[in-house]
Amino acid sequence: MKKKWFTISVYSENNVGLLNRISGIFLKRHINIESLNVSKSEIENVSKFTIVVFTTEEWTRKIVGQIEKQIEVIKAFYHTDEETIYQESAIFKIASNLLFDERQIQNIIKESNAQIVTVSRDFFVLAKTGRKGEIDEVYQQLLPYGIMQFVRSGRIAVSKAEMQITALLRGFQHS
Amino acid sequence: METVKEKKEIPEKGTAMKISGAEAIIHCLLAEGVDLIYGYPGGAIMPVYDELYKFQDKLAHILTRHEQGATHAAQGFARATGKVGVAMATSGPGATNLVTGLADAQIDSTPMVCITGQVPRHLLGSDAFQETDIIGISTPVTKWNYQITQASEIPEILAKAFYIAKSGRPGPVLIDITKNAQFEEFEFHYEPCKGVRSYKAVPQPNIDAITEAANLINKAKKPYIVFGQGVILGEAEKELKALVEKAGIPAAWTILGLSAMDTEHPLNVGMVGMHGNYGPNILTNECDVLIAIGMRFDDRVTGSLDTYAKQAKVIHFEIDPAEIDKNVKADVAVLGNAKETLELLLPKIQPNTHTDWHDEFKKKYKIEYEAVIKNDVHPTKAGLTMGEVIEEINLASNNKAVIVTDVGQHQMIACRYAKFNQSKSNITSGGLGTMGFALPAAIGAKMGAMHREVVAIIGDGGYQMTIQELGTIFQNKTPVKIVVLNNEHLGMVRQWQELFFESRYASTVMTNPDFVKIAEGYHIKAKRVKERKDLKTTVQEMIASKEAYFLEVCVEKEDNVFPMIPSGASVSDIRLK
Numbered sequence: 001m002k003k004k005w006f007t008i009s010v011y012s013e014n015n016v017g018l019l020n021r022i023s024g025i026f027l028k029r030h031i032n033i034e035s036l037n038v039s040k041s042e043i044e045n046v047s048k049f050t051i052v053v054f055t056t057e058e059w060t061r062k063i064v065g066q067i068e069k070q071i072e073v074i075k076a077f078y079h080t081d082e083e084t085i086y087q088e089s090a091i092f093k094i095a096s097n098l099l100f101d102e103r104q105i106q107n108i109i110k111e112s113n114a115q116i117v118t119v120s121r122d123f124f125v126l127a128k129t130g131r132k133g134e135i136d137e138v139y140q141q142l143l144p145y146g147i148m149q150f151v152r153s154g155r156i157a158v159s160k161a162e163m164q165i166t167a168l169l170r171g172f173q174h175s
Numbered sequence: 176m177e178t179v180k181e182k183k184e185i186p187e188k189g190t191a192m193k194i195s196g197a198e199a200i201i202h203c204l205l206a207e208g209v210d211l212i213y214g215y216p217g218g219a220i221m222p223v224y225d226e227l228y229k230f231q232d233k234l235a236h237i238l239t240r241h242e243q244g245a246t247h248a249a250q251g252f253a254r255a256t257g258k259v260g261v262a263m264a265t266s267g268p269g270a271t272n273l274v275t276g277l278a279d280a281q282i283d284s285t286p287m288v289c290i291t292g293q294v295p296r297h298l299l300g301s302d303a304f305q306e307t308d309i310i311g312i313s314t315p316v317t318k319w320n321y322q323i324t325q326a327s328e329i330p331e332i333l334a335k336a337f338y339i340a341k342s343g344r345p346g347p348v349l350i351d352i353t354k355n356a357q358f359e360e361f362e363f364h365y366e367p368c369k370g371v372r373s374y375k376a377v378p379q380p381n382i383d384a385i386t387e388a389a390n391l392i393n394k395a396k397k398p399y400i401v402f403g404q405g406v407i408l409g410e411a412e413k414e415l416k417a418l419v420e421k422a423g424i425p426a427a428w429t430i431l432g433l434s435a436m437d438t439e440h441p442l443n444v445g446m447v448g449m450h451g452n453y454g455p456n457i458l459t460n461e462c463d464v465l466i467a468i469g470m471r472f473d474d475r476v477t478g479s480l481d482t483y484a485k486q487a488k489v490i491h492f493e494i495d496p497a498e499i500d501k502n503v504k505a506d507v508a509v510l511g512n513a514k515e516t517l518e519l520l521l522p523k524i525q526p527n528t529h530t531d532w533h534d535e536f537k538k539k540y541k542i543e544y545e546a547v548i549k550n551d552v553h554p555t556k557a558g559l560t561m562g563e564v565i566e567e568i569n570l571a572s573n574n575k576a577v578i579v580t581d582v583g584q585h586q587m588i589a590c591r592y593a594k595f596n597q598s599k600s601n602i603t604s605g606g607l608g609t610m611g612f613a614l615p616a617a618i619g620a621k622m623g624a625m626h627r628e629v630v631a632i633i634g635d636g637g638y639q640m641t642i643q644e645l646g647t648i649f650q651n652k653t654p655v656k657i658v659v660l661n662n663e664h665l666g667m668v669r670q671w672q673e674l675f676f677e678s679r680y681a682s683t684v685m686t687n688p689d690f691v692k693i694a695e696g697y698h699i700k701a702k703r704v705k706e707r708k709d710l711k712t713t714v715q716e717m718i719a720s721k722e723a724y725f726l727e728v729c730v731e732k733e734d735n736v737f738p739m740i741p742s743g744a745s746v747s748d749i750r751l752k
Contacts, residue, residue, distance in 0.1 A: 017320065
């Protein structure tokens, strides 16, 4: 089976040890987590993990089965890139003189729809939100001029299909 | 003394009283129906032990000689009774010594609650004396774990611990309790846990899947059942028997399914797996419908998955959704508790006999009998075999004993030849293969089922991993029977070295102590048998003994266990020699 990018979405109780429990499931199978984001979800007191992996669908299905088995996990889903709307964010720290000395920098900023967050005497900070490839592109364009610092966030994603967590929670309470 | 041992009453439901966290732990255990726990005291759990002292008339604590022994005893208790086993230890090394038992209970789905003491909350993360991150360490080997840092959490968390340990697919739960939480006083109020919102213990059976399964079974020419521990855990023994008899389906057990069905039942055809029976393995690849009930297609059962039952439609009765399609793809997956789903299936099943198909198993049995079983159970050579010892135990105990085995050749031989006519009688470390399991597990099994004969069958290697639990047997006068089948080798590893490593016996030869003297040192009645003529009477004497009894049988040093499916080979390639 071919390896692909999968986004795993996990709805869970907000629990101290759960991240350890979930990451252990990947560790046990020697599968790398490419990106991880933990946040609030649309439901009060329910957290959402968004995990990106590059592996086969079979492994992804088995991992999701093991994740769902964890006591505090309400439900886990997996989707391909086509089945989700996703975004990642990146921040670039670049020397301020480049902004004035290198004309091309301004073009890169304009064409990529990146935002200048702040400018100081020594450096300016550029923020870019988008799909993985778009961020990679800005990175590649800026690389020759020198990037002082770079960081990219975990992926955040919503599925095109519905995730019926509220109904599920109601079902749990009545079972 | 009287003042300390004053009677403590359990608070009535709905009323509250102010008590310490340590005392609350005792009340929680009593409320869950626990009257026996295993453990080992130490600094961070002392407040709880002080309460155990006060409550000793209601809640017995068995001091094992090592915390690992406490977990295996709790497992043995759980496996023999179906109740939750409880083990307790202090922080640091006490807690880390529980890890093997937790892992064993996790992989063999044994309900167990472990309670560990922890350094006071304000010292967490300071590398305090006997501080260890047992939550981090135990996460991969527990169904659930939780650290309590204030007394008020105790009732809800312990109630949840018991609910999670025993519900659905059972498993071990570890609750770590900081010392300050044991001292703190709070208003105690206990409510049993009735559910956890994010946890669905038992999936709802799907009627369509059950109908589809029934149709496949009714149309099958060569249906074949493989049953596992799910039948025992789900208490579906009667339903399994009814299905087997109504549809006339040959049924085989996995190592943990053993004793779910009478071993002498004519449709019970034997054991599947690496050292299972010839027919049950080979015919897996000839059946047309494979009905797996409460089993998880472990690699020791399937051999190579690429050649496992490819010709058959697979029906998988399973409580844990994560097991479906994990190793073997199911054509029909029936989720739910086996008792419930088999009950729903039964009325849809048409009576059948499948005589010709069953004859195939009989033919294969004859081949195996001539090639292996005859020589194992009724040997004509001089040296004693493990198989004849098991057979003598069958005869002396009337197939009624609980057999607790360790790991290795003796385990395979015992699981092949021990006869059972009631459930929850075969207690062994199946998934993890924990040497040292049997002696402490037998203690727990006996204490859980005092009315039953409990015989531990152990190799000379595994015996020495937890031999100190003889002290527990001595102190508590636990009337377990201990049989060490001594071949002066780590026999199973030696067998593999002989077959696959050109007989290079790297570190598998054992120079053993005088086991009889050791048992006698603990004032346990002990005998050694070296010759066949003494075997029967000594086994009879052991079974008749009202006290603990140690029997060492010196068996052939280099016997091998057959049949055997070499690691990674197909079930069809099972070897008879």
